[in-house]
Amino acid sequence: MGARSLTAGEKLPSIRALAKTMQVSPSTVVEAYDRLAAEGLIRSRPGSGFTVAGSLPPLALADVEPRLDREIDPFWVSRQSLDAAPEILKPGCGWLPADWLAHEPVRKAMRSLARADAAILADYGSTRGSPALRRILARQMVEEGIDAAPDQILLTGSGTQALDLLCRFLLQPGDTVLLDDPCYFNFQALLRAHRVNVVSVPYTASGPDVARFAEALATHRPRLYVTNSAIHNPTGASLSPQVAHKVLTLAAAHDLTIIEDDIFADFEIEPAARLAALDGLSRVIRIGSFSKTLSASVRCGFIAARPDWIEGLIDLQVATAFGGPSPIAAEIIAAVLSDGSYRKHIAALRTRLAKRRREAAAVLEAMGIRPWVEPRGGYYLWCRLPYGRDAADLAKTALRESVVLAPGNVFSVALSAPDLMRFNVAQMDSRAIEVLRRSL
Known part of the structure; x- marks a missing residue:
């Protein structure tokens, strides 16, 4: 038929x-x-x-192939990567290959769930989300210097939903939001959906350019600043204590709220400075999830914030999602985090990624592609292309050979990264490297 x-x-x-x-x-x-x-x-x-x-x-064969004619914008990498057929290579995507993740602990947790109470398998999630998972997260935050009680943590459907809830809670159309330049491209996409003005500040190897940050606060009076502190996406840089202190001082002077997306925190061997830890969750809100380290299929995110804001966010989540995240997802993640397997998995990932980063950097440098900074962890290399080569043209050329790349300007509000590109070292195999070499 x-x-x-x-x-x-x-x-x-x-x-x-x-x-x-x-x-x-x-x-x-x-x-x-x-x-x-x-x-x-x-x-x-x-x-x-x-x-x-x-x-x-x-x-329609066009529906199952990469869209070569799509405009390169903040949605470009997401659409090409999420819709890619299995044979398409994705060194531009934002996640680890499936065989790098901890499947057996997840399977074990799912087998246990098969014997769980019917309520977990059938009922809505509670308004704050699983108490067991919130207790685990609270203990982890204490180890990182963040004093957050379980009641200060709200579980969400994902890290992206956590940011969306906060935007709904804190912003009105026409407000101004400050982003790093470059920054995670979906920050731009989500903020566009909220109809706010976006202003960007150049990001350096130790955090946002403090002088430009101060200038942006005085000129544009943003209501919100959204950033990664640990293993910044896409640059791989880490926030220094000096810059963190200056950012918080300026935020207090200008009544600025900060959302710190800490999704890559577990990839760090030695933790960098954290705005949430230095601030004590007063004007800094921490969000995160386990999509990058455990499973993007079993999705669950979280928000850690001051108690009165959590109360308002609970009502908002009930209004938009009728309760917290899936109890099944929360129970699976809680089981994996509590049995010791997650720590072993993360330790093995850090070692494997350190080796892969060194290997990928050497291969890229041999082609004249030079990393902008040496990351403290994670799987991204933010690189400058040789001879001022245009990254968007290179990405379109590689896509014709079924390789998805991430050109620099999808990360840049100011379009200031035309010759830069983000590489996911875990997704770079020999065929992807050969296509890249030919495309150059």
Whole structure:
């Protein structure tokens, strides 16, 4: 039917006749017909058997291939990476390969869930999310110098949903938000959806340019600053204590709220300065998730903030999502974090990534592609291309050979990174490197 070998309205063989022809059991035919009916390819009419459905959507190969003609904007890398077929290589994407993640602890937790109370498998999540997971997160934050009680932590459907909730809570259309330049491209995309003005400040190897930061606060009076402190995305840089102190001093003087996205924190061997720890969750809000380290399929994020803001965010999450994240996802993550396997997994990841970063940096430098900074951890290398080569053109060229790259200007509000590119070292295999070499 998908190949158009049968026409709309054509009658299909009966279950008994097809079972005899195919030499299979009638139950096998019933299951096959049920699946085809669920996909809308056939229709079942009582007393009349099965017929081919009409109005089949046209077969469009363009829908399953990379979109070469798409404008390179903050959505470009996300759309190309998320929709990529399995054979497409993604050194521009923002996650680890599936075989780098801890599948066995997740499977073990899922097997335990099969025996869990029916409420966990069927009910809505509570308004704050799993108490067990919030206690674990609170203990982890204490180890990092952040004094957050479990009631100061709100679980969300993902890290992105955490940021979206905070934007709904703190911003009005027309407000101004400060971003790093470069910054994670989905910060830009999400803020665009909230209809706010975005101003950017150049990011250095030790944090935002403090002089430009102060100038932006005085000139634009932003309500919010969104940043990564640990293993900054895309640069891989880390915030220094000196810059952190100056940023917090300026924020206090200008009544600025800061959202610190700490999603890459667990990749650090030696933790960098944290705005949330230095501030004590007064005007800094910490968000995070486990999509990068554990599973992007079992999604759960969190917000750590002052208690009165958490109360307001709870109401907002009920209004927009009717409760906290999936109890199943929260229970799986809590089980993995509490049995010791997560720490071992992270330790192994850090070692493996350190080796891969060194290898990738050497390969890239041999092509004249030089890392902007040596990261303290993680899987990104922010690199300058040789000869002023345009990264957007290079990305489009590589995409024709089924390789998704991340050109610099998708990360830059000011479009100040035309010859820079972010590479995910964990996603760079020999074929991706060869395509990159040819594209250059």
